[in-house]
Amino acid sequence: MLVIGLIGGIASGKSAVAKELSVLGATVLDADAAAHRVINRSSVRSALVDxxxxxxxxxxxxxxxxxxxKRVFSADLGRSELKFLEGLLHPLIRQEFETEIASLSQTPTPAVVIDAPLLLEAGWGELCDVLLFVDSPLADRQSRAENLRNWSPNELATREAVQLPIEEKRHQATHFVSNEGSLESLTAQVRQFWQQLPQT
Incomplete structure (x- = not known):
């Protein structure tokens, strides 16, 4: 079973790629969904309130x-609060991922996709056999962030500043798709990527 990690800039279209890979037969592990679960564990909630x-x-x-x-992306607080939050959540999310990957490896599932904004930053790249970079121009990403998340260009830049530079993500990738045209074009590229994988 292959483990595919999705990487790229914010609002690059990683979720659209994950959705298509799911249609093709992969199981998607969503870090945002996992964060929703673990952030309300009693131990985490207590630590945050403290x-x-x-x-x-x-x-x-x-x-x-x-x-x-608002706290972890505040310019006044620097990155210390974000590091505190990540220190609480990331080990728990990784534990969930490792458990799910181990369980799925005993099934006919051909591939698992890790869809995580901070995949490389959290050290989860080592869980992956393949790193698929979703490339998208900054103007397109700004437009998506504004339309889908109601973020200004400044908000996008603030969020992205705490991530690895996009060029570093691109450098670490093993495969690439471009989200610069239509959804149909992106879908075709994802299907071509899938067909080229050795274990699908």
């Missing part, structure tokens, strides 16, 4: 991810 106070909780006592994002 650090930042109960104002990060919503009306039902769950962690408000938007309140957390």
């Amino acid at each position: 650090r930042w106070g109960a104002s990060i909780l919503d009306e039902v006592g769950q962690v408000d991810r938007r309140a957390v994002a």
